[in-house]
Amino acid sequence: MTRSEYPWLLPSALADPELPAEGSRPRRTLRDWVVDVAAFLIAVVIAVLTLDALTSGSRESSLELAADVAAGGLACCALWFRRRRPVDLAVALVVVSTFAPLASGALLVALFSLAVHRPFKPVAVVGAAAVGSGVVQPWLRPDPSTSWMSSVLFGTVLVLLVIAWGMVVRSRRQIVVVLRERAHRAEAEAELRAEQAQRLAREAIAREMHDVLAHRLTLLSVHAGALEFRPDAPVPEVARAAGVIRDSAHEALQDLREIIGVLRTPGEGEENRPQPTLVTLEELVAESRQAGMKVTLVNRVADPEAVPAATGRTAYRIAQEALTNARKHAPGAEVTVTLGGRPGEGIAVEVHNPRPTGDVPKVPGSGQGLIGLTERATLAGGRLEHGASGDGGFRVEAWLPWPA
Template sequence: MKGERAQDMPQPDAAYPWLLPSAVMEPRAGGGGARRTARDWAVDIVCLAFAAFVGLLAADDAQAAAVPDWALLADQIAGAAACAALWLRRRWPTELAVALAAVSAVSPCAAGAMLVAAFTVAVHRPFRAVAVAGGLAMISQPIQAVIRPDPGLGFMGASAIGALLVLTMIGWGMFVRSRRQLVLSLRERAVRAEAEAELRAERAQRLARESIAREMHDVLAHRLSLLCVHAGALEYRPDAPPAEMARATGVIRASAHQALQDLREVIGVLRAPEGGAGSEGVPGAGSGPGADRPQPTLAALEELLDESRQAGMAVRLDQRVIDPLLVPAATGRTAYRIVQEALTNARKHAPGAEVGVVVGGSPEEGLTVLVTNPAGASGGTSVPGSGQGLIGLTERATLAGGRLEHGPAPDGGFRVRGWLPWPV
């Protein structure tokens, strides 16, 4: 899932095209370059104006040095052609920089275009290409000083100033390139961090829905076990009085209706979208008609036992907690689920056996829950089970900081014992 989400993430080049240099864009089909933006046009105009300005300064110096008219005309034509060639700097920056370095060696008017081309290479190409173009531009400066000497600066002065200009443009271009790469890297990290945050939120929502579904599974198993007990009683006592038959069928109808509602809630949780819009009626599943339905706590334990007694079970409660309302809600709810699952298993595997429930503890000692039952009576109705309920309860008790033990008792019955911390 994470790989699929990574493919759907917006890439920095696509999300922020103004950060992507036009020279590194792929050419469009049909031979045209990448579509130029308003920013590209502005940069091109500034570069052309800079190259023309440097070329005009070189032409003025040539006139002051009494250069022949034909040489001055050729120099100006070469400078104009070099400025026009800057239109190709986004598609072939390295090749253009090499060519303009050679031209600027004999034509000072092309020096401005050569500097712009070297700057473009430094912005858009790796260091190897920058080293080649910059090296040729550096070599062209002393050659130009020999071919077209400047009487005011001399050979060393003209060469030093030309090399300094080349190094300045290349350094500036490399700075712009590193800054763009840094901004792109930060943007990419921000996009990935946002996608990972969405993944973590989705995973948390999924885990919450699964937890709710497991809890509803316990409730549903309890309801269905009641149905099986009452249906088994009707099957084995067809001669029961009409009043008892009516009472049993009423309990079956009510339990079946409640089981259908619980099943609908479980399915709603599993089908709910990530935002929780489909979790109506599910405890703890967000907004909805039943989202704020109170969860059972230790104070509701007596009602649970009364419900089991109405189903024909013999249940004995030894409540040693002075005030169940003082037990923290999370601890009491876990204890309630332990007793509920133990009663469900007793109805399944030991029908007719008396179940003993002992609940005791204090804030200093923690809360202890003990559910025991002897071996089931012969001839009862046994319901198959998967054992997933006790596994889920063990995990739930462990997550709450407690422990749960279950297994055969020495007298041949079954025992479930849990201990939970009592937060103050």
């Protein structure tokens, strides 16, 4: 059982972090009612003991005893307002207890409540007044069995102990409130960190979506453009281009569904298609050849299956993006994809295409693909460089770590 599950067991000062203001009406919890009843009974018991001391061997008149009993009863009943007006009640009981000893118990309870609910300055002022009252009362209403000095010392020590106890309770409650605020702040910071992690994950998925769909959509663009500029092409070529467009659209749709599926149901990837690795690079090259590209694959990796899945997937995406760019910006040029490496040395990926011959169609591009590849390689612990080659073509070179 925790306090947060049962707020009706908390004191009102903890159920509401703000201490009740003077004259306000704090809502009492079940614990507050129990404490208030206990405080009332303690004041009554002290009043009864004081009355017994006054009646035994005292020369008090019946009228004075009746006034004391009335004042003590009213003082005990006034304790029910100690949460609403603790300062006013304590000051009033200081005055009453100076002339009515039976109100001393109620005064002690009021001083304790004042120390719990108010800062040190008003507590010190009222406490000094209570000590002064303890000095005057034995002089006005002396006890035959006790000296004046003993009564003053006993009353002073009792007042100081009650105030010190109340200040300890106040400090503990303030510490609890501070800890609760820190816990709420920590929960809010954790939620912010979770939102930030979710945002970063979505950005990574967006980059993945770009890398995956760019290859498919480029095939659609190239072959649709070929059909547009060669409407008199032979029927077999038109049929082959239409087939490539259909397959590319189907693959793009499948890739999009895969990524959306990850967004909707993270962690349930068993039913999705397997992620590409270095082993599936030959399929990518074959797909590019079917689209009409001239691609040469030089694979010097002895065992592609031994390459870590994350490294192989990154190498695959680099080759895929480079082939996509070559298809867009250097149509008809022969592209060479070279792979090499071993455990402990890393994986080297190079994609090179020479200068294209003839007119090159203007295909729009944002350049975000190579930027995304550079970020992907850096996050994987490697590096990527790209730029023009010496023969007027374009070269993409990357290195990825392969632990031994």
